[in-house]
Structure formats: C-alpha cells, structure tokens
Amino acid sequence: MNQRRPAVVVLAAGRGQRFRGEGHKLEQVLNGDTVLALTLRQTMASGLPMLVVTSTALAPLVRRHVASRDMLVLPDQDRLGRPAPLGMGHSIAAGVAATGDAPGWLILPADMPMVRPSTLAAVADAIERDPIAYAQHRGRRGHPVGFNAELFSELTGLQGDEGARRLLARYPAQAVDVDDPGVLIDVDTVEDLQRLKVDPSMPRPSDLGLRTFGG
Template sequence: MKSRPAVIVLAAGTGSRFGASGHKLTQRLGASSVLGSTLRHAIASHLPVIVVTTEALADAARHHVASRDVVVVPEVGTPGPHSLGMGYSIAAGVSARPQASGWLVLPGDMPMIQPATLLAVAAALEHHPVTYAQHRGRRGHPVGFAAELYSELVTLSGDEGAKRLVARYPAHGVDVDDAGVLLDVDTEADLEKLRLAHATQPPYAAPVAR
C-alpha cells in the first residue's frame, strides 16, 4: 500500500497566554475538548495521526489515538541537550513516521479545521515541497512538507518551528472554504469566540476511507 502523508498534531506548548483556568487544550468545546475536537477532525481525514505532547497531556491524547501514536517530549524549560519548542516537536513527530510520504503540521489548538482541508493540503504535496491552507487569501494551517524534506525536518529545534524551511522552498497555498484554518486559541477570549463558531458550524461530511 502506498504511504500517505501523516498529520502531526502539536500539543506540547505551555499555553502560557491562556490564563489560570487550566491548559487551553483541555478546555471544553462542545461535547469534547479543544484537543479532542482537533484530533477528531484529524482522525476523520483517514490520514495517519501522530500527537506530540508532554506527559501532562499524554493521557488526554490517548483517549483519542493509540498509545503508539503519542510521542511524549519534555516540557519547555526542561534542562537537556536539546533546544525544546515547536521545532523540536515537529522533528519528534516526523521521526516517529519516517516512512510517510509527507507530513502535515497541525497545531492542537485549531479544532475547527475540517478533514477535507487536511486532505486537500496533503494532496498538494504530490506536486509541491511545501503546502499550506489559505482562506480568502489569508495564510493558515495546516502546513504540509513533502518526504524530500525529511532530513531537514528531523533536525529542527527551538521555537521558530519550520519558518526558515518554509521560507527556503517554494510554498503552495491551497485555497479552502474553511475559516477554521485561521482560528486558534491563545487566550480565554479566543476560546469564547471559538465556542460560538463551533456551536453554529454545520456537521462535516467525513471523507470516505481510501
């Protein structure tokens, strides 16, 4: 069977801007949580899903994906030889699925992104080294990387993520009718806006497995 791009859900950040009411990814959203909703949509795409998270959120991730698909990394600020941050999380996720035909980087705090959007960005990797979703001309997530970039992805570290990599290669924007590619949760006010959008969002049509 031909390998497919894998979705790397990043859930290892501290969420320090959110406030004192707990981690933003565990906050209620509909019948689930922010992270749970993100994972539900990722799983519905029928692409392989890997969650990169910390020990504090690992059990929450395991409620939705198998333990083998949860990659636990040290929390930011933990002493060690590596420069922790988004770059390190991406490298850990890519390293966990080295045989994938590409990787979609999906922040765990973007629960409105639809399965069809993930599939559209993944499909574009057949023709472009870097792809990303965009809505009405505005650049959003996920960001996709083709298999040819593996050796560079696995050496990422620090907080910049893959920004330098995206700048180095031609990036192709995939137009989608999905405003969720622009909606994330940084603050409690963001969460309230997201809850309103979630309550009025029509049910998505789950893609047929291929």
C-alpha cells in the same frame, strides 16, 4: 500513484502560556468536548495517518483519545538530567523523525479544532506535487502546513521555536485555497475560546496565520 499517505503530526506539547484561564487550553470544553478531542476527531476523519507529539504533563489527556502507537511523549529531561529542549521546532523534528517512512507530513497545532478533514486531505494531495503546501482561506495563510518527503532532513533538524520559518523562506510553497475558516482559528487565549463558543465560524480579525510561518 503512491498509495501511502502523508502523516499528520499534531503538536500537543506546548505549555499554552498565553491561556490565562483555569487548566491547559487543550483541556477546555468546546461543543461538548475538549479542544484536543475536537482537533483529533477532525484529524481522524481525514483518514490520514496521525501522530500526536505531546509532553509528559499532557500525555494522560492524549491517551483518552489515541492509542499509544499514535502518540509520542517528549521527555522532560535529556540523558544527562538536564531539562529537555522545548518549542515547536523540536516537536516537529521529533514527530517527523518518528514517522520517517511517511511520504510527507502535515503539521497541525492541537489547539485548532475547527480545521475540516477535507482541508487536511487537500493539503496532503498538494504535497504530492509541491515540496511545501499550506491551507489558505480568502487569501489568508493558515494551517495545516504540509511538507513532502524530500524535506525530511530539514524538518528533523529544526530546533527550539523556529518552527517552519526557515524552510518556508528557502523553498517554494503552494497555497491550497479552501472554504474553511477553521484554518485561521486557534484557541490561544481565553478570548479565543469565548469567541468560538459564540460563533465557531469566525477567526479573530487580527489573525493572519502567522504561526504557520513564524513557528
């Protein structure tokens, strides 16, 4: 059995433009800590290797919780001084390239603080057998999404906001059923944050986990 474990690539480079409150959504306080801190705590508890892909603006927040070796700060500009590419696809590609010796990768947005460590471990186990696996709660697709090492070149070729849509259309994906509503819960808006404060076990009714497949 392969003793190495897939790496969790935590995506914390987005601007969070849909969050209309004060400050970035990852800085918001929930259950006595920030959204980012809760996501990272759950990830660390899984025992899986982790890399946080972040921006220059959010790097100070990330450094409060992880060592420099466990984070990748995306540049604001390329070598010619032009604005560097942004988007989920670019973040995934950079994170996977930086952990290229891993036997697979779990992609987890940093604004999903309720995903349980056991769920991360279950998806990690699944990609030892299948090229792609994703967490599913009561028939609804969610995060994380896992990819095994044979998809390295495909993942590092992602760009912009395309996310994993192209890969999920080309390769079979295995659903991993988990008793974890957190796989459907993100903090994308002020309303999402308030809903979690009232009842942290409830995803928004309209959330079908579309970001998993659409980027």
